[in-house]
Amino acid sequence: MSDRNAVTAARKPDDGDERGPASGGISRRAALTATVGLTVSTSGCIRQLRSAVNRDDVDPLSLTITTVPADSDRESIRLARAIADALETAGIDVSIEMRASEEFLRSVLINHDFDVYVGRHPGSPDPAFLYEALHSLYADESGWQNPFGFTNLLVDDLLEAQREADGDERRDAVERTLEALAVEQPFVPICRPTEHRLVRNDRFDGWDDGHLAMRTGYLGLESRNGGADDRLRAVHTDPRPSENLNPLAAEYRDRGTITELLYDSLAVDVVDTDGDRSLEPWLADDWVFEDESTLVVDLRSELTFHDGEALTAADVEFTYEFVADTTRGGDPFPAPSPRFRGLAAAIDDVTARDDETLVFTVGTGQDVGERALTVPILPRHVWADRSASASVRGVSVAEGTTEALVTDNVPPIGSGPYQFHDRTEREHVTFERFDDHVTRRDGVELPEPTADELRVQIDPRSTSAIQLIENDDADVTSTPLETYVIDDIEDRDDTRVVESPSWSFYQLGFNARKAPFSNPRFRQVVARLIDKAWLVEDVFHGYAEPIAAPVPDAWTPEHLEYDGEDPELPFLGSNGEVNREAARDEFEAAGFRYDSEGTLRVRH
Amino acid sequence: MLADVLLRLTIVVGLMLPVALVLFVGRERLWQLQHDWRDRVRTCAPALALLAVTLVFNRWMRDTNPDTRFSTYMTDTIRRIEGEFVLVFQEIETWWLTEYFSWIYVYGYAFLLIFPGVAYFLLSDTRTFRRLVTAYALNYVLGVVLYVLVIAYGPRNVFLTEVEVATMLYDHSPEYQYLTREVNRNTNVFPSLHTSLAATVGIFAYHTRATYRAWFPVAVVLAASVAISTMYLAIHWAIDVVAGLILAYACVALSDRLVGRWTLTELRDELRERLRTDRW
Numbered sequence: 001m002s003d004r005n006a007v008t009a010a011r012k013p014d015d016g017d018e019r020g021p022a023s024g025g026i027s028r029r030a031a032l033t034a035t036v037g038l039t040v041s042t043s044g045c046i047r048q049l050r051s052a053v054n055r056d057d058v059d060p061l062s063l064t065i066t067t068v069p070a071d072s073d074r075e076s077i078r079l080a081r082a083i084a085d086a087l088e089t090a091g092i093d094v095s096i097e098m099r100a101s102e103e104f105l106r107s108v109l110i111n112h113d114f115d116v117y118v119g120r121h122p123g124s125p126d127p128a129f130l131y132e133a134l135h136s137l138y139a140d141e142s143g144w145q146n147p148f149g150f151t152n153l154l155v156d157d158l159l160e161a162q163r164e165a166d167g168d169e170r171r172d173a174v175e176r177t178l179e180a181l182a183v184e185q186p187f188v189p190i191c192r193p194t195e196h197r198l199v200r201n202d203r204f205d206g207w208d209d210g211h212l213a214m215r216t217g218y219l220g221l222e223s224r225n226g227g228a229d230d231r232l233r234a235v236h237t238d239p240r241p242s243e244n245l246n247p248l249a250a251e252y253r254d255r256g257t258i259t260e261l262l263y264d265s266l267a268v269d270v271v272d273t274d275g276d277r278s279l280e281p282w283l284a285d286d287w288v289f290e291d292e293s294t295l296v297v298d299l300r301s302e303l304t305f306h307d308g309e310a311l312t313a314a315d316v317e318f319t320y321e322f323v324a325d326t327t328r329g330g331d332p333f334p335a336p337s338p339r340f341r342g343l344a345a346a347i348d349d350v351t352a353r354d355d356e357t358l359v360f361t362v363g364t365g366q367d368v369g370e371r372a373l374t375v376p377i378l379p380r381h382v383w384a385d386r387s388a389s390a391s392v393r394g395v396s397v398a399e400g401t402t403e404a405l406v407t408d409n410v411p412p413i414g415s416g417p418y419q420f421h422d423r424t425e426r427e428h429v430t431f432e433r434f435d436d437h438v439t440r441r442d443g444v445e446l447p448e449p450t451a452d453e454l455r456v457q458i459d460p461r462s463t464s465a466i467q468l469i470e471n472d473d474a475d476v477t478s479t480p481l482e483t484y485v486i487d488d489i490e491d492r493d494d495t496r497v498v499e500s501p502s503w504s505f506y507q508l509g510f511n512a513r514k515a516p517f518s519n520p521r522f523r524q525v526v527a528r529l530i531d532k533a534w535l536v537e538d539v540f541h542g543y544a545e546p547i548a549a550p551v552p553d554a555w556t557p558e559h560l561e562y563d564g565e566d567p568e569l570p571f572l573g574s575n576g577e578v579n580r581e582a583a584r585d586e587f588e589a590a591g592f593r594y595d596s597e598g599t600l601r602v603r604h
Numbered sequence: 605m606l607a608d609v610l611l612r613l614t615i616v617v618g619l620m621l622p623v624a625l626v627l628f629v630g631r632e633r634l635w636q637l638q639h640d641w642r643d644r645v646r647t648c649a650p651a652l653a654l655l656a657v658t659l660v661f662n663r664w665m666r667d668t669n670p671d672t673r674f675s676t677y678m679t680d681t682i683r684r685i686e687g688e689f690v691l692v693f694q695e696i697e698t699w700w701l702t703e704y705f706s707w708i709y710v711y712g713y714a715f716l717l718i719f720p721g722v723a724y725f726l727l728s729d730t731r732t733f734r735r736l737v738t739a740y741a742l743n744y745v746l747g748v749v750l751y752v753l754v755i756a757y758g759p760r761n762v763f764l765t766e767v768e769v770a771t772m773l774y775d776h777s778p779e780y781q782y783l784t785r786e787v788n789r790n791t792n793v794f795p796s797l798h799t800s801l802a803a804t805v806g807i808f809a810y811h812t813r814a815t816y817r818a819w820f821p822v823a824v825v826l827a828a829s830v831a832i833s834t835m836y837l838a839i840h841w842a843i844d845v846v847a848g849l850i851l852a853y854a855c856v857a858l859s860d861r862l863v864g865r866w867t868l869t870e871l872r873d874e875l876r877e878r879l880r881t882d883r884w
Contacts, residue, residue, distance in 0.1 A: 069757045069761040069790065070757075070760065070761040070762075070764055071757070071761060071790045074764060077761065077762075077764065078764050078765070081764070095680040095684075096679070096680055097677050097679070097680060098677070098679050098757050098761060099677065099755075100790075100791065103672065425667060460781065461774055461778055461781065463774070463778050464774070464778030464779070464781065467778055467779075
């Protein structure tokens, strides 16, 4: 067709009303069309040329692994290095980008500015966290809700089903969800480390009563010297609690152990050192399901915040609404909290019936609905004003950045067993016992704060944290010790290693917003380049457990247990060494191509 | 812990200073100081004030979380450029060397910076002293600017299995981290300020070798040891050390340009003059 048009154009040089600038001369169009006429015979060739050069090149794949430096977490960077080596063997160009903990979490959780990341997921004792972690409704939000940008309608259905079911039915639904995730691999769960902490046993007893990653680990301790010196001295390798005490700030919290001691929730998850878990009433006196979806919660009477203001049902109502939208409806662009959002999402509505009674309309099954009671209760009189957009002079702030999400919240006002006293950034943060705390009332059978001061000393390295314990300068390492120091801990009479199970796990997270990470086939092959068992030995010195499903053992179905090799996606190689040929074959079978130099080329 | 380390540092440097003064400076200059120390302090005050301001600025930058909008993450780039060069030092690793370089990194370095300050203050011409202090200040200012622009982690954060745990300063002597974190963040890698300040002292020692002949070789050995210690202890990359040397050279040259260019009395007279003409 175009050939013929070109020919006609060439025959009619004066076509149209455009005249040449010089009368009598040849108009520009005439000249042009004449040239076209000349090339008519070669235009087939040009078309071929054009379609050849206009095709974009399929580029060699080069990706960046974002992680934290060894000063923050030695295991993460070592995992990243090992994974980078495996990917390079498979013909992928890899660079590693290290960012300080809060920078790392900001790029991954808030800005979604990453290709893949290696890090520790806080996890949860209950698999319900997978809902907010992977549901496509959350792909555009910030925080621990779907940082991967993973979207799959079938998985959405499964995630919803496990949230709505109860009892055995829920167990089955969780199993089906985990099976789907094992195939989809929105992230690769690598391993779950066993947590080791060093404690002094000559000053306090009761280290085994609660899990030391939770508030109950620091409550109910018995002083061994009759209360003469009741300072509890913790040493924390993560400096962030001395910089920021905002329970909603995802960049500054891992599991939020310290903020749990400052903020109470209606109920608390209690996990003992054996990993057995239960949900215990805390600020709530009791709760009961009046019907299928109506949960009525009675608050304990005369609760107060650290500043003396009363904690009433209005604060509870406020908290659940605030977590869902920190602008409180004041902005057309809602800004949900980056933490606790998934928990609170189980609740459709909260109404205060009176000062001490609340009615929750639960949008999920009762098991998941109850878990929503673990959201920390924020004082309305402090946080209500934080719904405005954060203002930094001279800098424009991103839409949806409320004051609540960025405040360092010092001093924090909660109702928890400890209240803020003092801090020096990157050196220490010190708390005092809150004497009016519910646990200290007569007739309340809950572990109470015994030490009248809790000093959290910041010491960035496990080796020096151990030294502080051994020199009697600290009583407990509140962050788990890095695994490389565990074998070197001296056997002494006055110290002891407390071992506790973990629900937080190491993972390789993909940014499914970008190709080729959006392709489950690509993710599957990458998962098969990771030798989890070997990494556990090499990086974690055996103090971890390789996993195929990102939930605690109690929820892992038998056929998804890691048994010598990954049940779904076994490693392509042996002893940590990737078999280059096998990896290549798998990528090719997944529809990807290699060039003559053995480099993987993908469209992205 | 910080107090312990600081006390030890003060004692060690406090013991080394008088010995070094007797060895390298001689008692004569000390006597002379009695007569005109007030004048010298007055002439040197602006330079000292400049240094004080930069130290406060440096501390403020360390304590505030820097804005990363202008920063580039460079760890991988540096590693790609220089490869595994710093691991050369792991091959010569011995217990004695680790002790020596740890000592140099903390005590040797502190002494190396403080001694010339005292020695040059004892010279009747205060220009060398003022230049030294100005060069220190410039090192800090330019260093801090580079730290904001380039975010990188040192080799100890990259070569985790290759670097012997024994040579990692903070595993070998964890107490030193209390001191270094008062001055530095762990992303303060490019350039090596340890190297640049040590080299600054080295260059000054070269210029003043006619006056302090014996100090020159000692300063060179100490400065070189400091530069090597940063790599031996896997704190800095070779590129950081090279950048530190360049920074040192630039700061010494700049200090020559800047010092003596303006005097406070001249500025005051000029200002007064200007005010008077304005009134007319």
